[in-house]
Amino acid sequence: MKKVGLIMGSDSDLPVVQKAVDKLKALEVPYEAHIYSAHRTPVEAKAFAETAEENGFGAIIAFAGKAAHLAGAIAANTCLPVIGVPVKSSTLDGLDALLSTVQMPSGIPVATVAIDGAANAAILAAQIIALGDPDLSQRLKDDRAKAARAVLEKNAALDI
């Protein structure tokens, strides 16, 4: 199975990244995580993106806060699908990171999820990998059915 790359701009992003790790583990999707910054380590971030396809990755999730250029910088250097997670790590509550991540120029897409939306990023990455993996596709369907059951149980227990 293809791996998911998890690239974060700083170790201060780890609590958000962990939510994606938890979801990928639950779905049994292999992943590899690195700290590469678009600004502090641009050479390493570029090298990762340029070699990601030959290194067995099928999708990349990039996590960054503040002036969040990481997802765009990764996307600029690979044709693999890139998912951006804007991280709430500043006095602007993550809106800065959201706009920096989502407002990509035409031709270089970044599939941007919600601020701190790490679980959805992991699910989306798994859905991409599942296009070539029927077993993973079934696990995603089971996971969604489980989530629906949880809501319906809460509905049945609602007493206000």
Ligand code: RP5
């Ligand atoms: C971004 O700047 C990182 O992704 C992080 O969210 C933010 C702050 O980084 P630190 O100053 O905490 O290392 O590049």
